[in-house]
Amino acid sequence: MTRRSPRGHHLLGSYGLPALAVLLFLVFSVALPDTFPTRDNVSSILSNQSVPALLALGATIPVATGKFDLSIGYGLGLAHVVVMHLLVTEGTPWPLACLAVVLGGALVGALNGVVVEFARIDSLIATLGTGSIMYALTGWLTDGGRIVPGPDGLPTAFTGLYDARFLGLPAPAFYVLAAVLALWVVLERLPLGRYLYVIGSNPRAAGMLGIPTRRYSVYAFAGSGLVVGLAGVLLAAQQQIGNPSVGLDYLLPAFVGALLGSTTIKPGRANAFGTLVAVAVLAVGLAGIGQLGARFWATPLFNGGTLLVAVGLAGYTARRRLRTRAAPDRNPPARPAGPSAGGADEDAPQPPAHP
Template identity: 40%
Template structure:
C-alpha cells in the first residue's frame, strides 16, 4: 500500500483503459473488434519510428498513427456491415494482417530509440502521476457522458439491444455500427501513441498479450455499476481490479505462468457473468412490464 505502487499500476493500465473504451463502443452495439491489440501496436510502431527513421515531426507522426488506426476501424466497420462478414472472423483476419504490416515496416527489427519530446507526453508527471493517466481519465469522462446522457448513447444502446427494432424506430443502425468501429479504431490509435510514448520503443512482435486484459476488463465491467450493460465506470473498476490482483501476484513472486492463466480465467468468468447480468436485466424488465400490465388490468376492473 504505497503511492508509488498505485502510480505504477495506474500508469501501466492507461493503455488498457483507452483501448478498452474503444471496444466498449463496439460491444455496446453487439459487435466484436479482435484487432484492437494489433491496431494499437501498429500505431505505436508508426509513432515511434516515423520521427527516427523518416524524420517526420512528432506531432505529425501522432496524427498519422491515429489516422491509420481510425482507417483500420473504418475498414472493419465496412467489412462487417456492408460485406456482412462476421465481426469475429473479420477483425481476427484484420489483426493478422496488421501484425504482418508491422513486421514489414520494421523489417523484422525492433526500434528502441524514440524522441524525448514523444516520451515526455506520457512520462511527464503532474500531481505525482504520469500524464498518460490523465489522458485515460479524460477520454473516459467524455465517453461516459456521451453514452449515459446523450441521444447518441441511447441510440447505441437501442441498436445493441435489438437492431431490427432500432431500425423500425428510424435509427440508422448501420451508420452507428460503422461509426463505432471507426471510433474504436481511433481510440486504439490513441492507446498506441500512449504505449509508444510510455515505452519509448516499438516491437515487430506487437502486443498480443494486451487483448485478453482489454476484453476481460470490458466484459467484467458490464457486471458492475450498471449490471447487464456495458458502461465506462464499470470498465474502470474492472481494470483496477485486474491490475491490482496481477500486481499482488507479481509482488508475491508467483510463477510466470500464473499471470496469463489468471487473465484467461478472468475473461471466461467475465463472459459468464456478463451473460448472467444481461439475462437478469431482461428478466427484471419483463417482470416489471407484466406487473404494470396486471396493475393496469386491476385498475380497469375496479373502475368497471
C-alpha cells in the same frame, strides 16, 4: 409470504465489483504492508495499466452495439510501430506523427465497420482477418525486427507524454480519466450513445425505428480505432522502441476489462465507468500476485480465468435484465398505457423518435 426487495441484489450487481477492487487492495496491503500500499506502487500501477485501460475503453464501444473488435491488439502493435517509424526513420515532427496515427486508427476502425456491416461478415471473423492483415503490415514495416532510436533518442516532449507527472500522479492516469469521461458523455448523454445501445439491444427493432444501424456500427468501430491509436502513441512513448509483436499481449486484458465492466455500475450494458472499475480490479490483482512472487504463468492464468468469469457474469446480468423486464411485480401500480408500459426497464436507453 412477502417477496424480497430486489434493491439489495441491484446494489450488489451494480457496486459489487468496485467493492471487490477496494477489498483486493486492502488484502494485499495487509499481506504486503511495506510495498503495496505505497505511493510508488500506486503510481506504478497507474502508469503500467494506462495502455490496457485505453485499449479496454476502445473495445467497449463496439461491445455496446453487440459487436467485437478482435483487431485491437494488432492495431495497437501497428500504431506504435508506425509512430516509431515516423519519428525514427522519417524524421516526422512528433505532434504530426501522433496526429497521423490517431486519425489513421480511426480510419482503420471505420474500415473494420464497413467490412462487418456491408460485407455482412461476423465481427469476430472479420476483425480477426483484418487484424491479421495489420500484423502483416507491422512485420513488413519493421522487416521482422525492432525500430530502435538513434544515439540522440526520441524527442523529450514525446517521451514526456508517458513520463510526465501532474498533481504528483503519472500523466497517463489523467489520459485514461479523460477518455473515460469522454466515453461516458458519448454513451450516456449524447444521442449517438442511445443509438448504439438500441442497436446492441435489438438491431432489428432499431432498423424498424429508422435508426441507420450500419452507419452507427461503423461509427462505433471508428471510435474504437481512434482510441487504439491513442493507446499506440502512449505505448510508443512508454517503450521507446518499435516491437512488432507487443500488441498481442494487450488483447486479452482489454476484452476482460470491457466484458467484466458490462457487469457493474450499469449491469447488462457496456459502460465507461464499469470498464474502468474492471481494469482497476485486474490491475490490483495482477500487481498483488506479482509482488507475492507468482510465477510467469500466473498472469495469463489470471486473465484467462477472469475472462471466463466476465463472460459468465455478462450473460447472467443480461438474462437477469430480461427476466426483470418480463416479470413485473405481482401488484404493480396503475400506469397509463404507452410505450413504457408492460414492465419495460426505465433505465434502458429509449430509442429516438427521429434519428
